Amino acid sequence: MVVDPLNCFLVCGRHPSVFHKNSHKRLGDADVLLPRIGASITEYGLAVVSHFEILGVPVVNPAPAIAATRDKLRCLQLLARHGIEIPRTVMARAPAQIERALAEVGGPPVVVKLVQGTQGVGVMLAETQSALEAILDTLWGLGQNILIQEFVPESQGRDIRALVVGDRVVAAMRRIARVGEFRSNLHRGGEGRLVQLSPAYERVALDAARVTGLSLAGVDMLEAHDGPRVIEINSSPGFEGLETATGVDVAGQVMDLAESMAAARRPTRARA
Secondary structure (H helix, E strand, O other), X not given: OOOOHHHEEEEOOOOOEEEEOOOOOEOOOOOOEOOOOOHHHHHHHHHHXXXXXXXXXXXXXXXXXXXXXXXXXXXXXXXXXXXXXXXXXXXXXXXXXXXXXXXXXXOXXXXXXXXXXXXXXXXXXXXXHHHHHHHHHHHHHOOOOEEEEEOOHHHXXXXXXXXXXXXXXXXXXXXXXXXXXXXXXXXXXXXXXXXXXXXXXXXXXXXXHXXXXXXXXXXXXXXXXXXXXXEEEEOOOOOHHHHHHHOOOHHHHHHHHHHHHHHHHHHHHXXX
């Protein structure tokens, strides 16, 4: 059953419940929940996922893990805390900090990112200090929190997306940006090609999913001279481009994971 989170009606109290639209049908008896939360409804969507967790429904990606990876800074903090390599990154909010921030990340050029954004939206390349100052002045004026990140030249216009399902990397592709674009996202016109991950890249992808608490994760990595650097983790990764590039039935792999989680719950429900 596919349910729009915005159509869920949440009841808190002694007998918490989830209803769909205005019906009296409870959704709390679901065997398993596979969240697909769009960025525009993150707050309400996470509330719905949390409510199912309260009801004891197994959730493929729990709400705290989704929230952590939606916030790019929080995600990078988690990865760094566990020793996973990331590009050097600075978060600053004052114009007087710009010159020092540039020195910390080895730029310019530098990559500028909104703390929250998906599919390459809010990701920019500042090739000079003056360009960076102009970008930051605009975005700070709009109340946005911004990350300034090291530019890895050897990986310009490409990255690797590894799809983690459970405790395995089930598919991986190298994404290559279209001509004139440095962002490699497929939604920005990039191209996906099958890639066989080395053990080092596979290990980093699995570690990144584990430390963020995700059972289903799209882990994006840059190919730096000294090895993989994780730049982002997606808790609701798209499947179509990955399936086209790799020939892997990704959706089937995800459903197998969800079914195994549901099966693990059934004996407990039967005893209850």
